Amino acid sequence: MKITKEEVQYVADLARLTLSKEEKEVFTTHLNDILMYVDILKSADTMDVEPMSHVVESAEAFRDDVVTPSIGTDAALANAPDHNGSAFRVPRVIE
């Protein structure tokens, strides 16, 4: 096994996902299959290949530093489950 049930639970917790016992079994198997496949890929010789993180090699994709209109507070809050008219309201979080 490449990944344990505990590790699956840990990743689910980080992603704020609640998994049932059955789901945990299923995802452990799925993730395990994926990682096994990655092992097969690893066997390819990539010594002379530059690592690639993106399909586009380079792109001049810049904006100029110009202010464009914002959507406004009302529109920003329109879809929020809770707000006070000027800010999103969430359960208290303390650092």
Added chain:
Amino acid sequence: MEFEPVIGLEVHAQLLTNSKIFCGCSTKFGAPPNSHTCPVCLGMPGVLPVLNRIVVEYAIKMALAVNCTINPLSEWARKNYFYPDLPKGYQITQYAYPLAEHGWVEIETNGETKRIGIARIHMEEDAGKLIHDEKIPVSYVDMNRAGVPLIEIVSEPEIRSPEEGADYLRRLHEILVYLEICDGNMEEGSFRCDANVSLRPKGQESFGTRTELKNMNSFRNVQRALEYEIKRQKYILENGGRVVQETRLWDDAEGATFPMRGKEEAHDYRYFPDPDLPPLVVSSRWVEDIGRTLPELPSEKRKRFIRNYGIPPYDAEVLTSSRALADYFEAVAARCGKSKAASNWVMGDIMGHLKEDKLEMNECPVAAESLGDLIKLIEDGTISGKMAKEVFEEMWRSGKEPAVIIKEKGMEQITDPSALEKVIDDILAAHPTQVEQYKGGKEKVFGFFVGQVMKATKGQANPTMVNDILKEKLGAL
């Protein structure tokens, strides 16, 4: 056992762009909550970030100013964690391939010069702001700051004392402000610092367990927090304990650091390349173009001031503390040609008055050229140093030229020998007793005559000439 502190500092500096890093919303501070937001910075599904070119330019400027190597290819990454101030559930930052690496700044602590290495500089977006309700258990989220551009400057763990830490920060701050890419306001959070601190027995190579310090919003607090944390860790180690690796918050009122609650398990950020942004390619041509726009940096300016103006290192340090102040001094010195006098007036009278009236250098009511003229008027003997102070006060109040004020007030020194001779003749004639005393060897009376001349001329007689003429006349009697 003697312990040695090992300190590394991470600085977050907000860049002075007009718009955010990945969208066109304004970065202006103090707007009504959530008024500077759009689907991109609110993290709505399906939106795409587009990089602000000026963010990259500013980051390159800083990287060059602190001697970094600029990587021709760098990469954007997602840092994943959940917090209400982070709308997308991840922060766009740079991780495996940052924009710049391997730089250094020179600091001077207690007369000793030392280089502090800079491991890396990368760009990232800021998060929103949380305001906690005082009565009910809710927090309010303002996304105006979400997406404001930041650079993070990470030092090597080469800082060995709280003083060195504070000096390093002052240097970085000074450079950022000189480059005009950050306003440096620590209170508003435009310049923030986190610290990593550990102790090791002196002579040992490997590092001890470190803690991370947050929430220090001034140079002084960084120094105090480091001092406290070093003491705390030393106490633990000397008593056979172990330092726990954790994040601690500085409490200014208590003068101590306390462990931060929660968020600990979230330290697994699962970074991966952001598929929404192509890799950032920076040509050497672009870097060279930016390099040509760099202003003279404070450390070079200091050296030049000492060399070219012959002013003491202390003066040079003070005068180069801001670009506006340095420019002002240079304009005064150029006008009057007397650099030490210019330095004295700028550091004393100008800086004192600015502080008193709570004005910035660019709001100074006395033009540099006018101050230069005033110094010239002292040098050529038109007015005395004492009168100059009076003229200066009037210049500060009215903004008038010194020559105009001197004329209006009739303050010119009397330098016409015949006029002075006349006054002196009258005084000698009016005080025969004192003349006799002087001739009898009582030389102290000389001061009396000088006083009388000054009184008669309302202090406007040129003192050197009065001395000379008096000596001559008394000697001839």
